[in-house]
Amino acid sequence: MALAGFRDLRFQTNLAGARALTDGAYDFRGISPTTPLSSLNLNWTEEQLPERIRTKHVHRLHPYLGKFVPQLVEVFLRKIEPQKVCDPFCGSGTTLVEANALDIPAVGADISEFNCLLSKVKTAHYNLPKLEKELKSVLAKTDSAVNSSKQFQTQSDYLNCWFGHKALRQLLAYRTLLKDYEYSDAMKVILSRAARSSRLTTHFDLDFPKKPQTTPYYCHKHRRICKPTDDAMAFLSRYTGDTIKRIKEFSKIQTRAPVRVICGDSSSLRFPEFDAIITSPPYFGLIDYHEQHRYAYELLGLNDKADLEIGSAKKGKSKPALQQYLSDISRVFKNARKSLSDDGTVVIVVHDKSELFEELASKSGYYLEAKLSRSVNRRTGMRKTDFLEDVLVWRPA
Numbered sequence: 001m002a003l004a005g006f007r008d009l010r011f012q013t014n015l016a017g018a019r020a021l022t023d024g025a026y027d028f029r030g031i032s033p034t035t036p037l038s039s040l041n042l043n044w045t046e047e048q049l050p051e052r053i054r055t056k057h058v059h060r061l062h063p064y065l066g067k068f069v070p071q072l073v074e075v076f077l078r079k080i081e082p083q084k085v086c087d088p089f090c091g092s093g094t095t096l097v098e099a100n101a102l103d104i105p106a107v108g109a110d111i112s113e114f115n116c117l118l119s120k121v122k123t124a125h126y127n128l129p130k131l132e133k134e135l136k137s138v139l140a141k142t143d144s145a146v147n148s149s150k151q152f153q154t155q156s157d158y159l160n161c162w163f164g165h166k167a168l169r170q171l172l173a174y175r176t177l178l179k180d181y182e183y184s185d186a187m188k189v190i191l192s193r194a195a196r197s198s199r200l201t202t203h204f205d206l207d208f209p210k211k212p213q214t215t216p217y218y219c220h221k222h223r224r225i226c227k228p229t230d231d232a233m234a235f236l237s238r239y240t241g242d243t244i245k246r247i248k249e250f251s252k253i254q255t256r257a258p259v260r261v262i263c264g265d266s267s268s269l270r271f272p273e274f275d276a277i278i279t280s281p282p283y284f285g286l287i288d289y290h291e292q293h294r295y296a297y298e299l300l301g302l303n304d305k306a307d308l309e310i311g312s313a314k315k316g317k318s319k320p321a322l323q324q325y326l327s328d329i330s331r332v333f334k335n336a337r338k339s340l341s342d343d344g345t346v347v348i349v350v351h352d353k354s355e356l357f358e359e360l361a362s363k364s365g366y367y368l369e370a371k372l373s374r375s376v377n378r379r380t381g382m383r384k385t386d387f388l389e390d391v392l393v394w395r396p397a
């Protein structure tokens with residue numbers, strides 16, 4: 001599809017626009033392929049785009065470190081109007097959810113089985129009364145099972161070490177029972193989310209806790225003494241309600257546009273044809289995407305393909321690791337090029353402070369058409385500092 005306004009642009013996106021944006025003004029329906037790139041405002045502040053809006057409906061079915069902002073995806077989907085969009089690093093499914101809401105067919109791939117499960121659960125269609133009935137039923141059955149004399153045990157050292165006895169019994173009971181239901185995938189996500197919250201960790205280190213916290217501790221988040229939890233039931237119950245609410249909310253804007261999620265290595269798998277890519281690749285040496293959901297891999301028995309994860313933190317930041325990272329990222333974009341139409345568009349959101357992506361375009365069969373930087377100053381938690389994020393627009397060479 002023809003794309004106006006991308007040629008040779010290198011600039012910081014509309015800061016004046018950012019200041020003018022008021023609460024509730026994240027309505028991007030006015031953006032179309034003729035909207036000049038220079039008029040886009042991508043510099044939302046925390047007040048303008050608060051967390052509850054960035055994590056609207058299914059975007060917050062489960063925590064995920066490294067997610068991009070759905071509003072950014074929406075802006076570019078409206079600007080490009082693709083026939084079909086691909087995200088070769090689909091992660092928690094942000095591109096797929098936003099594309100579906102705009103009636104655009106989408107395909108996403110990820111090496112992490114848990115991330116693929118999350119993307120599928122977010123974009124699936126549900127019979128809502130049945131979903132609600134099933135999710136409440138498995139919860140009630142879990143409650144009865146844990147109060148009976150039934151045995152629930154696991155050989156997993158990880159699970160036995162990271163959960164209190166009672167919490168683990170509740171999680172294992174839920175895991176046993178979910179197999180009997182049609183919507184067991186949604187249950188797996190609830191189970192994982194409850195497991196994440198009921199691990200023996202401090203409240204301020206939920207992303208990558210180093211060792212189990214078995215005794216009371218001073219909590220930097222709540223500024224008081226907190227105790228590690230031994231109860232998963234409260235979380236299972238809370239997340240059941242929250243999941244039903246979020247899926248119902250998304251169903252109001254969900255369309256019948258097909259969404260396909262492929263679990264595999266994007267440097268070698270075969271993609272169907274598409275005319276746009278909107279993606280955010282793994283950053284070099286920053287995050288271990290499998291490890292951040294270790295509890296889910298252990299509880300759900302998912303296949304661990306962390307060795308194929310590009311740029312993972314555990315591969316380090318050495319020079320050879322950097323060369324490997326650049327070569328792996330390039331292989332993904334080369335592979336995706338085979339399925340991208342010749343007039344297609346690639347949008348890459350990346351924090352490229354070392355300008356690693358400058359050379360990658362030509363090495364992978366593309367040229368850089370535009371580079372936008374946007375100011376990110378709305379992060380919370382670990383990442384409070386402001387920084388400039390790049391949005392690269394590539395075209396097939």
Ligand SMILES: C[S@@+](CC[C@H](N)C(=O)[O-])C[C@H]1O[C@@H](n2cnc3c(N)ncnc32)[C@H](O)[C@@H]1O
Nearest residue numbers: 067068089091092094110111265266289309310
């Ligand atoms: C920055 S995250 C993407 C986040 C996504 N934009 C979202 O909003 O959830 C990068 C993703 O790339 C995935 N990944 C890493 N190596 C991969 C590979 N070889 N093939 C496919 N996906 C890979 C990781 O598992 C991770 O989910």
